[in-house]
Amino acid sequence: MKLLKLDKDKDLRLKSRPMAKILIIHGPNLNLLGSREPDVYGSKTLDSINKSLVQEGKKLEHQLFCFQSNSEQQLIEKIQQAPNDEIAFIIINPAAFTHYSIALRDALLAVAVPFIEVHLSNIFKREPFRHHSYFSDIALGVISGFGDRSYLLALEEAHHYLLATE
Ligand code: DQA
Numbered sequence: 001m002k003l004l005k006l007d008k009d010k011d012l013r014l015k016s017r018p019m020a021k022i023l024i025i026h027g028p029n030l031n032l033l034g035s036r037e038p039d040v041y042g043s044k045t046l047d048s049i050n051k052s053l054v055q056e057g058k059k060l061e062h063q064l065f066c067f068q069s070n071s072e073q074q075l076i077e078k079i080q081q082a083p084n085d086e087i088a089f090i091i092i093n094p095a096a097f098t099h100y101s102i103a104l105r106d107a108l109l110a111v112a113v114p115f116i117e118v119h120l121s122n123i124f125k126r127e128p129f130r131h132h133s134y135f136s137d138i139a140l141g142v143i144s145g146f147g148d149r150s151y152l153l154a155l156e157e158a159h160h161y162l163l164a165t166e
Helices: 002-016 046-059 072-081 095-099 102-111 149-164
Strands: 020-026 062-068 087-093 115-119 141-144
Touching (some): 020 046, 072 102, 115 149, 141 149
Parallel strands (some): 020 062, 087 115, 115 141
16 A cells, blocks of 8 residues: 555656756768668668657657757757756767767867767777767767667666656
């Protein structure tokens, strides 16, 4: 009986919890997913990946915003805007910028919004220049190598983090 009551209280707490806003950022060339090197990045389009994420986010009671750009400037501006937009968490695949953008790294440090770095491919199995990331040491964690599932795994961890820090 007592257990039942506890579960009910937990349900009520979950229902009254405000939705967290989570920003998904995709870097350059990820707009080409589906046709871009499908043997490396899989056959799903960015649109279908985003749709699955938004759907999964809803189930977890979060509001997801997806953004892709090929331009470093636009990505930086989006990150700078995150605190004003009340973004609680960022999931980012910086794509090629992973390996050389100090400016994007600095933007994430400046806003101090917790984030997870995501890659579809396992960057450590690939060319040596992909082994270094300007983000991994400042990210909560890195998920790399699970195709489109990398994003879903990141969302699950973001949810876990948000619950734990509520
Ligand atoms: C990538 C890996 C990067 O090295 C590459 O430049 C990308 C995609 C990935 O998701 O596997 O564009 O971030």
